[in-house]
Structures are given as C-alpha cells and as structure tokens.
Amino acid sequence: MAPTASTEIKKRPISPTDVEGESKKPNIQSEPSKSQPKQRKTKVVRRKYKAKDVDATSPLGILQHEIKEFLVEYGLEENQISNDMPSILNDPPTEAKFHRNVSDVEVIKLSSNGDGLAIIPHPIKEDGKQICLVPFGLPGDKVDIRVFKSHPLYVESDLLKVNKGSKHRDDSLIRCRYFGKCSGCQYQSVDYNQQLVFKKQTIENAYKYMAPILSKTDNGLPPVKDTEASPLQYGYRTKLTPHFNLPYTKPKEYPPPSLGFGAKGRPTWRPEAEGGEFSILDIEECTIGTEIINKGMTNERSRYLQEYMKYKKGATILLREDTNKITEEEPTEQKSASTDPEGSVSAVTVELDNGDKLRKTCVTSSRQIVTEYVNGFQFQFSAGEFFQNNNSILPIVTDYVKSNLQIPNSKANEPNYLVDAYCGSGLFSITCSQGVSRVIGVEVSADSVKFAELNAKNNHIENATFIVGKAEKIFGNIDTPADRTAVILDPPRKGCDDVFLNQLSEYHPARIVYISCNVHSQARDVDWFINKTKNGQNYFVESIKGFDFFPQTHHVESIAVLALKN
Numbered sequence: 001m002a003p004t005a006s007t008e009i010k011k012r013p014i015s016p017t018d019v020e021g022e023s024k025k026p027n028i029q030s031e032p033s034k035s036q037p038k039q040r041k042t043k044v045v046r047r048k049y050k051a052k053d054v055d056a057t058s059p060l061g062i063l064q065h066e067i068k069e070f071l072v073e074y075g076l077e078e079n080q081i082s083n084d085m086p087s088i089l090n091d092p093p094t095e096a097k098f099h100r101n102v103s104d105v106e107v108i109k110l111s112s113n114g115d116g117l118a119i120i121p122h123p124i125k126e127d128g129k130q131i132c133l134v135p136f137g138l139p140g141d142k143v144d145i146r147v148f149k150s151h152p153l154y155v156e157s158d159l160l161k162v163n164k165g166s167k168h169r170d171d172s173l174i175r176c177r178y179f180g181k182c183s184g185c186q187y188q189s190v191d192y193n194q195q196l197v198f199k200k201q202t203i204e205n206a207y208k209y210m211a212p213i214l215s216k217t218d219n220g221l222p223p224v225k226d227t228e229a230s231p232l233q234y235g236y237r238t239k240l241t242p243h244f245n246l247p248y249t250k251p252k253e254y255p256p257p258s259l260g261f262g263a264k265g266r267p268t269w270r271p272e273a274e275g276g277e278f279s280i281l282d283i284e285e286c287t288i289g290t291e292i293i294n295k296g297m298t299n300e301r302s303r304y305l306q307e308y309m310k311y312k313k314g315a316t317i318l319l320r321e322d323t324n325k326i327t328e329e330e331p332t333e334q335k336s337a338s339t340d341p342e343g344s345v346s347a348v349t350v351e352l353d354n355g356d357k358l359r360k361t362c363v364t365s366s367r368q369i370v371t372e373y374v375n376g377f378q379f380q381f382s383a384g385e386f387f388q389n390n391n392s393i394l395p396i397v398t399d400y401v402k403s404n405l406q407i408p409n410s411k412a413n414e415p416n417y418l419v420d421a422y423c424g425s426g427l428f429s430i431t432c433s434q435g436v437s438r439v440i441g442v443e444v445s446a447d448s449v450k451f452a453e454l455n456a457k458n459n460h461i462e463n464a465t466f467i468v469g470k471a472e473k474i475f476g477n478i479d480t481p482a483d484r485t486a487v488i489l490d491p492p493r494k495g496c497d498d499v500f501l502n503q504l505s506e507y508h509p510a511r512i513v514y515i516s517c518n519v520h521s522q523a524r525d526v527d528w529f530i531n532k533t534k535n536g537q538n539y540f541v542e543s544i545k546g547f548d549f550f551p552q553t554h555h556v557e558s559i560a561v562l563a564l565k566n
C-alpha cells in the first residue's frame with residue numbers, strides 16, 4: 001500500500017522556507033512612475049532574515065553550545081563559519097552555491113537530537129568552514145550529503161549515501177522499513193549497548209552546557225552513571241499518534257493522503273526505505289510500538305482509507321494500549337476498543353511469569369479510561385492524559401526512585417514523608433507509598449488528580465492525598481516537616497520555573513529526586529537551584545543516571561538525586 005521510495009536523487013526546489021526564520025514570499029511591488037504615468041516600474045523589496053526565538057533547552061538551543069565547542073576544538077572564528085543570509089535569500093546564484101551536494105564528508109560527533117555533526121568547506125569563504133547537521137550520520141561515517149537549508153552559523157543536509165560506515169554502524173540491525181525517512185528513530189543501525197553509551201554522553205553534555213557553575217566546580221557533579229537499559233528494545237511503545245493532513249482545496253475525489261509520522265528530510269541513503277516522499281510518511285506499522293498498538297494501527301488505517309473523504313481537515317489518531325487482567329472468577333470487562341474490518345475487537349493475550357494473564361486492546365478515544373500495571377499496582381487514567389509510554393522499564397524506574405527517597409539517619413519508627421510534585425495519575429506517589437507515613441501529590445490536571453485518587457483507592461493506599469494545583473503554589477499547602485520529607489519532581493519538558501525552585505529551596509526538604517524527559521532543562525534547574533536559590537548551597541548532586549525509555553531514538557530520561565550536605 002505504501003508507495004516505494006524513489007532511488008533518484010531529487011534536487012530540492014528552492015523555497016523561501018529553506019532559510020531559517022524566513023517565511024515570507026519575495027515581495028515584488030509595482031509603483032506608478034511620475035514622469036510616465038502609464039509605465040509601471042518594478043521595485044524589488046529585499047527579503048530580510050529574521051532569526052526565530054529558540055528555547056535554550058531545545059535541540060536548537062543546545063546546538064548553539066555544540067557550535068561554540070566546535071569553534072574552540074577546531075580553532076575557528078565565528079566569521080569563518082557564518083553564512084551570508086541576505087545573499088542566500090535574495091541572490092539565486094548564491095543560494096545555489098550554498099545548497100549543493102558535498103561528497104565524502106566525515107561525521108565528527110552526534111548532536112543532542114541524534115543527528116551527526118560535520119565540518120564541510122564553506123562555499124564562498126576561502127578559509128571558511130560550515131557546521132553541518134547530517135541526519136542518521138554516526139561519528140566516523142564518510143557520507144555524501146545535500147545541503148538544503150542555511151542558518152547563520154550552520155546548515156542542514158539530507159544524507160544521500162554512506163560511503164564508509166562508522167565503527168558504530170551496522171545497518172543489518174535496522175528492523176523498520178521506514179528507518180532513514182521517519183523522524184521517530186535515529187539509532188536503529190547502532191548496537192543497543194552503544195545507544196546507551198550515546199545517551200550517557202548526551203547527559204554529560206547536557207550538564208556541561210546547561211549547568212555551567214556546577215560543572216566548573218570541583219566535586220560539583222558526580223560522574224554520570226551508566227544508562228539503564230529498557231527490558232524491551234522494540235515493541236515497547238504503549239502510545240502512538242499517527243496523523244494526516246488534507247489538501248487545502250479539496251477536489252471532489254482525491255487519493256488518501258499519507259497517514260503516519262513526520263518525515264526526516266529527503267534522504268536517499270536507504271533506497272529500500274518505504275513511506276513515500278511526503279512530509280508525513282505513509283506508515284502501516286511501527287516497530288517500536290507494542291503488538292496491540294500495531295494491530296490498532298492496521299485497523300484504524302483501513303477505517304481511514306474508507307472514511308478519509310468525510311474529514312474536513314487533518315487529524316491525529318490516538319492509539320493507546322489498555323491492559324486488563326483475565327481472572328477465572330470475573331469476566332474481563334469489555335470496553336470499547338479498536339476493531340478489525342469484521343467488527344471484532346482486536347486483542348492480544350500475554351501470560352506473565354507469575355501465571356497472570358493479561359488481555360491487551362487498543363483504545364482510540366482520548367476520554368476512555370485505560371489500565372496499566374506497574375510493579376503489581378494497577379493504574380487507570382484517561383487515554384488522552386499523560387502516562388509514561390514504555391511500561392517495560394517502569395518497574396526498574398519506580399524501584400530506583402523509591403530507593404533514593406530514604407531520609408538519611410532515620411531512626412526506626414520515625415515518620416517520614418513524600419511530596420510528589422507534578423504527580424500525574426499517581427505513578428510515583430503510589431509505587432513509593434510503602435514505608436512512608438504520608439504522601440502528598442500535586443498536579444495541575446484535575447482529571448489526572450481524579451485518577452490519582454482512584455488509583456490510590458484501588459491499590460488500597462490509605463496514606464496518599466492529592467491536590468489539584470500548580471506545583472509553584474504547592475508549599476503553602478504542605479505541612480510535613482521538611483527535614484523528614486523527600487520531594488519528587490517530574491515536570492514537563494520545559495522543566496521547573498524559578499518561582500517553584502525558590503519555594504522548594506525555602507521549604508528545604510531532606511532529599512530531592514528530579515525525574516526529567518529533558519535532561520537539558522533538568523541540568524539548568526539543578527544548577528540554578530544549587531547556585532541561585534537561598535538554601536541551594538546546602539545541597540549537593542548525589543547521583544545522575546539515565547533511563548532508556550525510548551530505545552532506537554535519541555531520547556533519554558534522566559534522574560538526578562539531590563541530598564543535603566552533612
């Protein structure tokens with residue numbers, strides 16, 4: 001069904017959007033001439049380059065640090081690597097010189113978002129160089145590329161051909177027929193242990209760039225621990241969201257637009273990769289998705305192919321795994337879930353080592369309640385709300401968090417407490433509740449708090465209470481003695497704000513366990529907390545460790561533990 005990729009190397013059409021920050025079309029205006037009223041004179045307005053705002057903890061923000069490091073390592077000045085954006089925008093011959101093919105480029109290192117980084121000759125400056133992003137490039141690869149997009153201090157390219165593979169490259173490991181085109185995975189051609197090494201380096205770099213004070217202080221940071229492997233390296237993702245766009249002006253009849261995930265450039269290095277030549281790839285299966293999620297994808301795809309003409313605009317399809325225990329006594333509750341073309345609910349049955357049998361289905365409605373099991377605890381939540389996406393690693397992560405909450409020098413029977421900021425539907429509050437006198441969870445989503453309360457009840461946890469509110473306002477409501485309280489932080493990608501970190505410092509808990517899906521905002525927050533808040537200097541970073549929630553991708557979850565100095 002998915003069109004096969006063309007092996008021809010197509011020249012990208014020159015487009016205004018191929019220059020960062022420039023989106024306007026050339027503005028050509030006509031003005032009446034005073035002397036000859038009938039003749040029209042054309043005035044060409046030059047297109048201006050305007051840089052986009054970049055979040056400092058996003059991959060583009062981190063790229064600025066990586067570029068600076070390159071300049072130092074290679075003894076280059078900024079003016080040697082800079083690109084003349086007004087000329088690229090306004091002068092087609094210059095543009096053609098920049099957006100060109102370059103052969104036998106050596107990939108030097110990996111960027112924080114898993115792209116290779118290379119240095120190539122500058123197309124205009126005699127002693128100049130360009131810093132180039134090479135998607136799917138690995139350190140040591142020798143590759144042919146096509147530069148297609150310019151930015152003031154770097155360029156972007158498509159990978160055309162791998163001439164000599166890096167020592168880390170083994171393309172026989174690739175399992176996905178879309179790998180090389182899909183923006184989801186970057187590391188399928190890398191041995192799994194090496195992926196874990198790359199992720200450890202990402203964490204080390206994140207602290208180097210984003211925690212400048214701690215990383216320059218003797219004993220400011222402990223060595224980053226080895227990254228914890230995911231028990232499942234494929235077939236682990238319990239949620240996927242394929243999407244599609246529709247044409248702006250719809251003819252009476254048109255073929256189904258592709259349904260899948262975003263494409264990564266227009267590479268030709270894997271001519272066998274499927275998915276078509278679209279910005280959204282046409283995808284029928286995802287190798288990192290669980291078996292039932294892939295069944296759901298097949299079902300929803302065939303439904304989409306029948307019904308796409310009924311949609312008014314593009315949409316995202318939710319695929320969320322729902323797990324229910326099969327018991328002899330009670331029949332499994334029949335919830336609505338993705339059905340095959342014959343109308344039967346698709347299901348997968350799994351038998352665990354302890355003899356428990358689980359029935360998995362795929363839910364597509366964001367409001368439907370789904371269930372997951374972690375370390376013997378049952379969790380329910382709305383399919384559209386946040387829940388971690390890799391169930392296989394959650395027992396390891398929750399055990400690790402729990403083991404790091406111990407208040408030092410505790411005497412037997414002394415009460416201790418747990419505050420779980422950004423608690424969602426109670427994952428850490430509940431899995432860490434045993435051995436703690438009281439747990440208080442705080443969460444901005446009232447829906448998630450409703451489920452946190454339900455999950456505590458269903459798991460017979462009686463020492464947990466949950467508050468709907470912003471973590472930034474939490475400390476007015478917390479009455480537990482700070483020296484007996486550990487705090488878990490698990491904020492969204494953007495991290496914690498200064499208001500929250502100042503209050504946390506004022507509160508002065510005995511321990512802090514900071515879990516993050518964006519190690520760059522974590523590193524920034526840890527540096528700021530210790531060096532810029534009132535009581536921050538009383539803490540030290542006890543440990544930093546990565547957890548591989550997303551094998552085959554560049555993503556890494558990081559847990560930092562902060563403890564009070566003696």
Ligand SMILES: C[S@@+](CC[C@H](N)C(=O)[O-])C[C@H]1O[C@@H](n2cnc3c(N)ncnc32)[C@H](O)[C@@H]1O
Binds near residue numbers: 386387427472493
């Ligand atoms: C990364 S999730 C972690 C959830 C939970 N710890 C888990 O593992 O399932 C972050 C959570 O923070 C919540 N959140 C976002 N901003 C918040 C804020 N300002 N105060 C409290 N919670 C917030 C989100 O709704 C989301 O549930």
